[in-house]
Amino acid sequence: MGVEIERKFLLAGDAWRALGEPVLLRQGYLSTNPDRTVRVRIEGDKASLTIKGRSEGATRGEWEYPIALLDANELLDRLCEQPMIEKYRRRIAFAGNVWEVDEFLGANAGLMFAEIELASEDQPFDKPDWIGEEVTHDKRYFNSSLIKLPYSAW
Secondary structure (H helix, E strand, O other): OOEEEEEEEEEEEOOOHOOOOOOOEEEEEEEEOOEEEEEEEEEOOOOOOOOEEEOOOOOOEEEEEEEEEHHHHHHHHHHHOOOOEEEEEEEEEEEEEEEEEEEHHHHHHOOEEEEEEEEOOOOOOOOOEEEEOOOOHHHHHHHHHHOOOOHHOO
């Protein structure tokens, strides 16, 4: 079983904008059931299908598989719940870890946060100056929640 241990943080300031190259991500959900979310994602010229289990703390099961770009586009257009999630992602190395900073578009425009994947929930890590309040346990920040209650409706 794959495992994802991820913590999410709001951003403080905009120094992160000068770091990392933004890449457009388009993603949609075939299932947003908290026990099993199923996501289709296109990132650049690569596509994937990801299945995630229920979160327990900052940990959940995760299985990810590459799929054909054509199939991903068809799934996003025909089967995925709407609205689709579109965002720019920057991957920024800092103190031995990689931060993923997401800047959302569309119905979620204005929402920005950073995620860090860890080897264990209690793994120590350093935070860049542009990392703010932790929102790991606030389900509103789950991408699968943002299609049901977009940031523009908060």
